[in-house]
Amino acid sequence: MDEAAVYRELWAERDLRVPSHRRVDAEGRPTLEDIAAEVRADSGLLAVKRKGTADVIGYCGLILDGDEPELAFELLRVVHGCGYATEAGRAVVTWASEAGYRRLRATVWHWNVASRRVLEKLGFRETGRVEPDSVHGHTLLTVREL
Ligand SMILES: CC(C)(COP(=O)(O)OP(=O)(O)OC[C@H]1O[C@@H](n2cnc3c(N)ncnc32)[C@H](O)[C@@H]1OP(=O)(O)O)[C@@H](O)C(=O)NCCC(=O)NCCS
Incomplete structure (x- = not known):
């Protein structure tokens, strides 16, 4: 699968607790073409490729639009x-x-134990700052000094 097809698959696979605007809707949006346009616009995230096979398996990177x-x-x-x-x-x-950079942040749903564990392994600490959302679960703010 190319990058856009993998990203479309990620949207399709998302946990049902993820807000619906971040999942594929009943009409099949975002479409593969929508995602391909976003990839072309370059979101700043990097495709993750496996060594050896070089197949794209997801993305990882920094979102640079905040403080x-x-x-x-x-x-x-x-x-x-x-x-x-x-x-x-x-x-x-x-x-x-x-x-x-001197510090990174990451936000994570409280129910997302796999992601919380990854952040812990990467040296992020939970700040205690929580953004409550009664529908989807709480979002936790984590940070890591560099
Ligand atoms: C979160 C995500 C990226 C993790 O990817 P991954 O390659 O499986 O992560 P790793 O293998 O590096 O580490 C996962 C850790 O979580 C642990 N883990 C996974 N599921 C778990 C569960 N249900 N309960 C407890 N621990 C769990 C694993 O055991 C592992 O920890 P360990 O090394 O101490 O054994 C992947 O699950 C994902 O893409 N999820 C959907 C998108 C997402 O949540 N993105 C992050 C948004 S903040």
Whole structure:
């Protein structure tokens, strides 16, 4: 699968607790073409490729539109549990440090234990700041000094 097809698959696979505007709707939107246009516009996130086969398995990178860079990652279900998110996240944290950033943030749903564990392994700490959302669960703010 190319990058856009993988990202479309990620949308289709998302947990039902993720807000519906971040999932594929009943009409099949976003379509593959919608996602391909976003990839072309370059969101700043990097495709994660496996060494050797070079197949795209998800994305990892920094969202740079706020006060502080935010780490984000998402991988295809078929590759979960292999340590890839931790490996990709570590590479991005190292890059951010070398690029001169002093602190990263990451937000995570409280029910997302796999992601919370990845962030813990990457050295992020939970700040205690919580954004309550009675429909989808609470969002936790985590940070990591570089
Ligand atoms: C979160 C996500 C990226 C993790 O990817 P991954 O490659 O499986 O992560 P890793 O293998 O590097 O590490 C996962 C860790 O979580 C743990 N874990 C996974 N599911 C778990 C569960 N249900 N309960 C407890 N721990 C769990 C694993 O055991 C592992 O920890 P360990 O190394 O101490 O054993 C992947 O699940 C994903 O893409 N989820 C959907 C998108 C998402 O949630 N993105 C993050 C938004 S903040």
